[in-house]
Amino acid sequence: MSGGLRRGLAEFACRSLKAALPPSLQSWASAIRIETAEIPDDTKALQFALGSLFGLMPTALGSRLLRPSALLIGKAAPSHGETTTMNFYDIALRRPRATGSVCALGAVALGLCYMGVAGAPSHYLAINSAALAIGLAMLALLGRVMQAARQWTDGTIAVMAGALLATALLGNHVDGAARWVTLGGLSIQPSLVLLPLMIGAFARWRTALATAGIIAAAAAMALQPDRAMAGMLAGSLAVLAMMRPERQIMVALGASIASFIITLARADTLPAAPYVDQILYSSFDVHLAAGAAVLLGSALLLVPSIVGWCRDPANRPAYAVFGAAWLAGIVAAALGNYPTPIVGYGGSAIIGYALSLLVLPKHAQAVAGAAFRKQGEMDPTQPDRHLIVGLA
Amino acid sequence: MLDGRGQWWHGYELAKLAGIKSGTLYPLLIRLEGQGYLEAEWQQPAEGGRPPRHAYRLSASGEQLARANPPGKPATSVAQRRKAMI
Numbered sequence: 001m002s003g004g005l006r007r008g009l010a011e012f013a014c015r016s017l018k019a020a021l022p023p024s025l026q027s028w029a030s031a032i033r034i035e036t037a038e039i040p041d042d043t044k045a046l047q048f049a050l051g052s053l054f055g056l057m058p059t060a061l062g063s064r065l066l067r068p069s070a071l072l073i074g075k076a077a078p079s080h081g082e083t084t085t086m087n088f089y090d091i092a093l094r095r096p097r098a099t100g101s102v103c104a105l106g107a108v109a110l111g112l113c114y115m116g117v118a119g120a121p122s123h124y125l126a127i128n129s130a131a132l133a134i135g136l137a138m139l140a141l142l143g144r145v146m147q148a149a150r151q152w153t154d155g156t157i158a159v160m161a162g163a164l165l166a167t168a169l170l171g172n173h174v175d176g177a178a179r180w181v182t183l184g185g186l187s188i189q190p191s192l193v194l195l196p197l198m199i200g201a202f203a204r205w206r207t208a209l210a211t212a213g214i215i216a217a218a219a220a221m222a223l224q225p226d227r228a229m230a231g232m233l234a235g236s237l238a239v240l241a242m243m244r245p246e247r248q249i250m251v252a253l254g255a256s257i258a259s260f261i262i263t264l265a266r267a268d269t270l271p272a273a274p275y276v277d278q279i280l281y282s283s284f285d286v287h288l289a290a291g292a293a294v295l296l297g298s299a300l301l302l303v304p305s306i307v308g309w310c311r312d313p314a315n316r317p318a319y320a321v322f323g324a325a326w327l328a329g330i331v332a333a334a335l336g337n338y339p340t341p342i343v344g345y346g347g348s349a350i351i352g353y354a355l356s357l358l359v360l361p362k363h364a365q366a367v368a369g370a371a372f373r374k375q376g377e378m379d380p381t382q383p384d385r386h387l388i389v390g391l392a
Numbered sequence: 393m394l395d396g397r398g399q400w401w402h403g404y405e406l407a408k409l410a411g412i413k414s415g416t417l418y419p420l421l422i423r424l425e426g427q428g429y430l431e432a433e434w435q436q437p438a439e440g441g442r443p444p445r446h447a448y449r450l451s452a453s454g455e456q457l458a459r460a461n462p463p464g465k466p467a468t469s470v471a472q473r474r475k476a477m478i
Contacts, residue, residue: 025422027446028418028421028422028446030446031403031432031445031446032403032414032418034443034444034445034446035402035403035404035445035446037443038402038404038445039404047413047414048404048407048414049414051413051414051415051416052414052415052418053415054415055413055414055415055416055417055418055419056415056418056419056422058419059419059422
């Protein structure tokens with residue numbers, strides 16, 4: 001690499017740092033840039049600039065992430081005397097969706113590490129990265145329109161159930177299973193995208209139409225057949241039923257248990273796909289670090305529900321259902337030839353995880369607005385209860 | 393820095409002296425400055441035509457902190473404990 005190129009890269013790193021740091025730290029970015037220019041050796045100058053960029057990136061990210069919550073609670077931007085640990089702790093307490101987004105980012109990154117070490121094709125890594133970007137963009141977009149379109153939530157659950165039934169009946173068949181559709185040349189598993197969201201939405205919005213949608217989804221899982229997703233549905237509804245033993249939930253739980261039993265009875269002969277299924281075990285054969293990345297990435301998926309359960313009692317059903325759904329997905333991946341969510345190859349689970357964050361409150365412990373009950377079906381403790389998803 | 397007795401230091405110089413990378417140094421400098429243990433200012437170089445450089449030295453409270461926690465001795469103050477959490 002020529003000296004000019006090294007200087008150019010060092011300058012680029014300094015400019016990137018300046019763009020990343022918040023206004024209160026801009027003078028530090030300028031100081032590093034000038035300091036870099038003063039270093040006579042090109043290689044050392046590049047090392048200095050890159051080291052500063054990577055070293056200060058957590059500070060930059062922490063400041064950017066905390067800014068919205070600081071505005072929300074009327075606090076000024078945090079002083080730099082506060083620790084990064086404290087900043088992320090604050091975010092975790094006040095912004096469950098932001099916490100979930102960070103966990104998704106971490107899990108995908110760990111999954112990329114695993115796939116990189118395991119020698120997965122490079123386009124697998126690109127697809128997972130793109131899925132994360134799409135999922136987080138959809139989360140941001142739908143999070144904004146939720147309030148405006150609240151009345152469509154149960155209808156959306158029904159439409160999503162229709163999409164799952166259509167997949168079972170018209171989707172791509174592989175070894176007797178019909179779980180996939182082809183979109184834009186890519187094979188997508190709609191149940192992984194939609195079902196966690198549907199379950200979370202049902203936990204908050206329980207009308208007759210929403211219940212019918214969940215029953216239809218259970219039928220679709222039995223038809224596909226998909227033990228993992230049927231187990232996810234039954235497991236998370238069982239958790240919801242324990243917390244809120246209401247008639248509509250019990251009916252939906254009954255349908256989901258029947259669906260799960262049917263999937264157990266039906267043959268499932270799909271072999272394990274490399275980098276997708278069975279990686280909780282096989283990753284340790286690749287390298288200890290790869291196995292640790294897969295385990296840690298899987299554990300990260302449950303962090304939003306654990307933190308929320310402990311710190312935000314008013315919204316425990318939402319956190320419990322979210323956690324139960326993704327725990328069921330992880331357990332299914334451990335027991336059978338089913339996709340390992342997020343850390344394995346596959347964009348459907350990544351998008352599904354990001355979308356399922358919509359069921360978590362945007363702001364923990366927010367004051368619930370005026371009750372908008374419809375014959376007692378809504379949970380009055382949910383501050384952010386109106387879920388609408390434009391995924392049909 | 394304590395040995396410099398009020399001397400101003402530059403970032404690259406400090407990284408070399410302390411034997412740490414810039415990615416470790418600058419977050420520490422930012423934090424110490426935010427906590428009032430470090431003074432930072434832009435200084436005009438002696439040679440003309442060069443841009444001002446950021447220079448650093450310990451503040452009075454920073455010197456006190458450094459004296460109370462010499463190298464090899466475990467940090468005792470609350471601030472040092474908070475720093476260790478990062």
